Amino acid sequence: MAAKDIYYVPEGSKWPIFGSFALFVLFIGGALLFNGNANANVVLYIGIALVAYMFVGWFNDVIGESRAGKYSEQVDVSFRMGMGWFIFSEVMFFAAFFGALYYARMFSIPWLGGLGSGTATHEFLWSAFEAAWPLSVTPDPTNYDQPKDVVPAFGVPAINTLILLTSGVTVTFAHWALKNSKRTSLNLWLAATVLLGFVFVYFQAEEYIHAYNDLNLKLSSGIYGSTFYLLTGFHGFHVTMGAIMLLVILLRTMRGHFSKKDHFAFEAVAWYWHFVDVVWLGLFIFVYWI
């Protein structure tokens, strides 16, 4: 039967309103924490637990329905569009931070250094300031942790680039294996991808510790530290999420889920993985390298 002849509308679900409430608790917990409330941690942990429970429960329902064959081709296309545009929204989220980086490098630092229309600013605010990137001496040097050195591109970051690029290849091998019904090969390549993802996160954490303790590069190190940690931090968070998603897919393939034709969840996670890969390339070039 052609998929378009019959539409599928899912049954009502408790997860949407539960998820809304979970986010509400999570954000209240976070806000209380910032306000120094004594009970903030409790609220925050309850919020995190509720959000996690919502994800597990909601995906459990969806996986069950998918396994029961309830989803038509049309539903599949809706899911694809949903995931694609979700990734686009993530791209725009990173764009805000890349925009901040470019603005600081192209405009605010040169102007503070006296370039162009910034002459008076330079003279009257911090006349001793010299524009440079990476910025190791902030315009007002007194209240900031001045980094001793920059994080070199061709050390751990270059290795991490190789790791992520390799993981993009392994996930593609896994996809080919899935399409050819080679289940053992699928599991192995997917496991390799998960492993590479977590190795990346491990190296990133090591690098953070090194930068924080040895290089004195902190969030409070002026705009260089701000852009460095927010960009790489949000990326690292996304890699962690992506690796967890890959792990869930691996657990599913090991249980024999997915067929050579029907495996959208696998593809969605692979798309996501390629997205964090591409963001990393931007980071490697603009944050570490040039």
Next chain:
Amino acid sequence: MSTVAHEHDHHHAPTGLKRWIFSTNHKDIGTLYLIFSLMMFFIGGAMAMIIRAELFQPGLQFVDPQFYNSMVTVHALIMIFGAVMPAGVGLANWMIPLMIGAPDMALPRMNNMSFWILPFGFALLISTLFMNGGGPAGGWTMYPPLVLQLGDAFPFLIFTVHILGVSSIMGAINIIATVFNMRAPGMTLMKMPLFVWTWVITAFLLIASLPVLAGAVTMLLTDKYFGTSFFNAAGGGDPVLFQHIFWFFGHPEVYILALPAFGIVSTIIPTFARKPLFGYASMVYATASIAILSFFVWAHHMFTVGMPIKGELFFMYATMLIAVPTGVKVFNWMATMWKGAMTFEAPMLFSIAFVILFTIGGFSGLMLGITPVDFQYHDTYFVVAHFHYVLLTGAVFSLMAAAYYWLPKWTGYMYDEKLAKIHFWLSTIAANVLFFPQHFLGLAGMPRRIPDYNIVFADFNMISSIGGFAYGISQLLFVYIVIKCALGGKKAKAQAWEGAKGLEWTVPSPAPFHTFETPPKLTKSMLEN
């Protein structure tokens, strides 16, 4: 396929509370959105009444300046994110599946979540008014460093923006998936009703701009609590950077509010002029052009902040360009009415008022877009008059028009036409008494966001406040008309309006719980726009 057996479970409608809180039905979720937005319209409106009461006379009358500023700030946030956007999404939910012959939205559960986030989000926002240090008072634009001085409300404000952003992005993804995946066979893109077109373009704007706002407010959060210096020149950042990022979101946001209004008016005017929409294709292209251009004009909100002259010129010319597609639209609406067999029911009256008054707001926008002139107008009541003409007599009037137009389809009854006309005339006269004098106040130099003013501005402020109170009271009439219509009245036919075109008029009034469970066979006449 097991879907067949499954389909039959759905013919009975769920009942009680579960029907609403677990809903996957686009009509129920649309109704929730619309009722929620009406409630927010009155909460935000009450804040506007406080503002106008304070400004009734010079000097401090009723509230202290800090509270006045939080009223200004929260009024804006509620009206934008709580009233106009949810009303638009509510209309999209109700009408898009009906207009394109789909059984429901593409992702019905996500649809439910994007609604249910809203009450929680606004609970967060409104709770800030009762916190230590008061509610957000630095303006809805949240400029640093001022906004960083906010007390306990600060993280709640930031997280409100995040959570509402999540809701809007999910809503937008859903609309895009619905329009591109769920159209009935034969409903090609260029046959879609213009309301659907304007909404799908709006959805692109939402997905591209809201994450940028989320990024901007995240930087505010880390600047305040983690010692980053994105918006602090002492650490190499720049407070102006926030304004750039904010308005990269903020200007597309303006069109997120306006484009669905264009779609509504483009639906209603042909119905009551009994002529097809003039220049359908040009309307589609004009809408798309406005959307694309909206990403290249943001800095016209910050001409006086101290940008290089090349930047000022670029953003001035880019802004002027938007007048071209907007002009195409206004001329098309006029050409649609030209020699039409017009009747003037309430939806048509609101739509015609929209065309005239939105155009006034558009022209004052052009004045503000001219850099050297803006140096005089910036942050004066002229700006307030401008955006209330485009948002109140623009967006809100179109929403009123839409409500009257589709109420027969929603409730199955015709609304009270006589009362609706009274509501129209009261609203239109009051809104102009309210906002037109603010042009003069602004040109004479009265600044925005200040609870007191020079005595020379007293007369116009008193007139404006009287208009404000009149507008506020006359909206109660709207609530009465809606409730009266929901409870009963003259039965509405499937085709409630003689000249109406489109699939939504082929289903009975009120629209049954499930429609188009199998794709409708479209005839040529159904596809006329």
